[in-house]
Amino acid sequence: MTKLVVDGREIDVPPEYTLLQACEAAGAEIPRFCYHERLSIAGNCRMCLVELVGSPKPVASCAWAARDCRPGPKGEPPEVKTRSPMVRKAREGVMEFLLINHPLDCPICDQGGECDLQDQSMAYGIDSSRFVENKRAVEDKYLGALVKTSMNRCIQCTRCVRFITEVAGVPELGAIGRGEDMEITSYLETALHSELQGNIVDICPVGALTSKPYAFTARPWELNKTESIDVMDALGSAIRIDTRGSEVMRILPRTNDDINEEWISDKTRHVVDGLRTQRLDQPYVREHGKLRPATWTEAFKAVAAKLAQTNPKRMGAMVGDLAAVEEIFALKDLLTRLGVSNLDCRQDGSALDPAWGRATYLFNATIAGIDAADALLIVGSNPRKEAAILNARIRKRWRTGRFPIGLIGAKADLTYPYDYLGAGPETLADITRHSFADNLRKAERPMVLVGAGAFARADGGALASLAAKAAIDLGAVKGGWNGYCVLHNAASRVGALDLGFVPGRGALSARQMAAYGTLDLLFLLGVDEIEIPRGAFVVYIGTHGDRGASRADVVLPGAAYPEKSAIYVNTEGRVQMATRASFPPGDAREDWAILRALSDILKHRLPYDSLSELRQALFKAHPHMMRIGQIAPGDPADIEKLAERGGTVEKAPFGAGIVDYYLTNAIARCSAVMAECSAIAGGRTNMTAAE
Amino acid sequence: MSVRRLAEKQPASFAFTPENLEWAKAKIAQYPEGRQQSAVIPILWRAQEQCGGWLPQKAIEATAELLGMANIRVLEIATFYTMFNLAPVGRYHVQLCGTTPCMLRGAEDLKKVCERMIGREGEVTADGAFSWIEVECLGACVNAPMVQINADYYEDLTPESFTQIINDLSAGRTPKPGPQVDRVNSAPIGGPTTLTDPAIYAKVIPDGELPPAVTDEDGKKPGAAANVHQSPTPRSPIGDATDRRRD
DSSP: OEEEEETTEEEEEOTTOBHHHHHHHTTOOOOOSSOOTTSOOOOOSOTTEEEETTOSSOEEGGGOBGGGOOOOTTSOOOEEESSSHHHHHHHHHHHHHHHHSSOOOGGGOTTTTSOHHHHHHHHHSOSSOOOOSOOOOOOOOOOOSSEEEOGGGOOOOOHHHHIIIIISOOOOEEEESOGGGOEEEEGGGOOOOOTTTTHHHHHOSSSSEEESTTTTTOOGGGOEEEEEEOOSSTTOOEEEEEEETTEEEEEEEOOBTTTTBTOOOHHHHHGGGGGTTTBOOSOEEEETTEEEEOOHHHHHHHHHHHHHTSOGGGEEEEEOTTOOHHHHHHHHHHHHHTTOOOEESOTTOOOOOGGGOGGGGSBTTOSGGGGTOOEEEEESOOHHHHOHHHHHHHHHHHHTSOOOEEEESSOOOOSSOOEEEESSHHHHHTGGGSTTHHHHHHOSSEEEEEEGGGGOSTTHHHHHHHHHHHHHHTTOEETTEEOEEEEOSOTTHHHHHHTTOSOOTTOOOHHHHTSTTSOSEEEEESOOSSOOOTTSEEEEEESBSSHHHHHOSEEEEOOOGGGSOEEEEOTTOBEEEEOOOSOOSTTOOOHHHHHHHHHHHTTOOOSOSSHHHHHHHHHHHOGGGGSTTOBOOOOHHHHHHHHHHOOOOOOOOOOOOOSOGGGSSHHHHTOHHHHHHHHHHTTOOOOOSOO | OOOOOOOSSOOSOOOOOHHHHHHHHHHHHTSOTTOGGGGHHHHHHHHHHHTTSSOOHHHHHHHHHHHTOOHHHHHHHHHHOTTSOSSOOOSEEEEEEOSHHHHHTTHHHHHHHHHHHTOSTTOOOTTSOEEEEEESOOSOGGGOSOEEETTEEEESOOHHHHHHHHHHHHTTOOOOOEESSSOSTTSOTTSOOSSOOGGGGOOOOOTTSSOOSSOGGGGGSOOGGGGOOOOSSOOOOOOSTTOOOOO
16 A cells, blocks of 8 residues: 555555545545546546646646655655645646637537536636637548537547447547547548447547437436436346436436446447337227227227137237336236236247256356456357447456457357357367366356357257356356356346246247247237237237237237336346336336236236335245345356256257347337447448548 | 548559568567567558558558558558658659758748649649658758658758759659758768868877777676666655755
8 A cells, every 4th residue: 555645635545546546535536538447548638637746747647656656855655736726727727728629619519518628627727718819620520320529529538549449349449640630530430330339428528429319409407317227138237317308318327337337338328219219109909900099998808808718728928028027027927817827038939947046047157247257158149249238348357368268159259359169069068178178177267158049949958058067067156156157138038037937837938839829819028029920819018019019919008118117137137126217108008007907807906006016016926126236146056957957959059149239129129220320230331421 | 730631542452562561571570479560660661662652541451451450540550650641642752841940941942942843732743753742850950951852861952953853853863862062961061160180180090009999899798887886775855955965
């Protein structure tokens, strides 16, 4: 530890701390633009200047280590001043220089009201400018569908360049030219290809990079901010939903070091316009082959009429990827009362079974555990597409060094190098004899990351057993460390598996339910990823007019994730509660309330009249759901049991998983922004120059 | 300095010649494993030579490919250093120094010569022979004003001598590089002005009597001073005038 005196207060900080961190630890506020605690140090904005007693000039505190400070003449600890006249003058000078070429267009700038430069020039700048010459003009750059540029405003902090290179791992941004003519651009103004590019808008301290879809739609001070949880992937990233009235205007990340640090993926952020389009805002009933708008009563009666003439054995229900725990619980409750056991939450056809134990389907090592892991084997997964934030976490761990990564499955650009071991299960079966296995065996905390998509095949059960066996043989499951990690790609999946929303004994699985002629009545709770054949009477509860709704015979409009308070369980098994930020459109209702109302008509009334009563019943049945923000860890012994199950595995290689990152669910498919991103990512657009 | 962009008209392809590729590989091999990127400037320079004095987009991409770098990283370097030309230049590319010493000694007049004989700055003559740009200090201020044409410096220019050089070049002759007046390198014009007294050179040492005072080897031997440690730790600096310490 190093002793420092900051503004007369003595503190002890680790020697590797920078002066800026030390000053913050001492409670002093240091203005900064280029410094960002999750990026490398650039030291080029000079806003963080402080006075280091004994140094003739002010020093940039972000780039000066505490251990590099010299002691005073009599050996007293180095002294830093952050409020001296010298510092004040230095800050004013730096701010004046920064503003020389910065346009005074705050009134038309989207960053206005949440701009670091605005705030800091108020706090640390001087009241007027002495600069009368012309300001520099810079051409705006095209960076794709998500990031709008206004390059006159750029102060060249290079945060965006460092983020894209270091965190996102897609080095496409750079600073060309030099001096006054330095410009931030992508190579020849091609669109960015990172799934995390939206974050450069957040880290831009000025209005140079702003959100293109959100451009000129709202001001930060007219928005209501609601802290919630994302459902676009299975990570449950912490988000803030900004609404104006009942309309969701934008989604921003919140800091949660356990999951998303302070980043979110582009789908999480920019799916917003999908929440407005193609919404189901009233019930529909199919008549003469066409869906016609109906009232709730009509719709319920149609369901009741069908139900009355159907045998429970010919009824079934599936749960989609975005459903919350409450409605899954209510649906299961209702169907159990009706005597239906054809339930499935695995519309991808996965073989994961809650009967194997919770540890067999969780990301046991936890997302933060990636930082502690020292070797990684990825099996049948493309984390970059399935969970972009998690991939950034893996990359972050890889950047710190000594982190061998192996991949079994489809080759892909994961933004970090890996040893490609093979394409299919036979490589996994032989993994212990592979030279890469030594890396895992030698490691103290090896991780085996298995994509949930890998189990979505006929031999999925045997594959899961094989993966568990590999994890145990490689030493990934041992005392104090459970490195067997299943990476899900649906937000609802772990919650639904926890509730046991899988077929009962002898009942039909999702694949079988989706086969022709197996069912007469099928309830779909937001199920859009599976083709339902003709024949069955389909009741669809969901939010968007996607595949499920167009197949349905009765459509019951539900609430999308910003429109309900709901519990989600992420891939780690972490229980999180999302908060309601707006209201469902038109006649749409919260899904649990729909099921409660339907149960009344079906004469099997669910015994809860409010969400809190429902939650009480839920907590009683599944106590771990009560512990919001926490993980009820799985039992490692379950993984050993799974490894012993065995089974025959086919030779077919693992699939590529998610084909189009931008269009994985109904909300994203209804978003024009996501469609444009998908077109750019797929190379289906010629638009590369500035529009 | 101004905003630098790649030229609008670009050749369709670029490939290093076998000799250049071999040279580039040797260059890369000079750096430790994982540090191949350090060779980027020499290789870009070689690519520029191969392309006749400028860097096309494909050459930048080929260099990036060769070094395993992102295209943008190489573009950053190519746009940062003004020695990389991003648009075609003439066979004779004149870089005219316009920084203060040269300007005071008549660089403005040379600029007029360029404009008259070659054309506008940055444009190539119709026959592809000449182009010119104004550059910042080329470090030959003693011989101001000066220009650099391809690899050679032409110094102590007047509009007349500069015109003559351009005429010579366009006629296929090879003008003498260096100062265009009566002087050697940057020695005084018209011969030495000091140390001219022959008496100071009077004492002639016969060959072979004394060894040279310093040989090339001496620089490599550790001198006495290298082994002397003054004190194990540096003293703290003297605080102010009241500090009366003595050694």
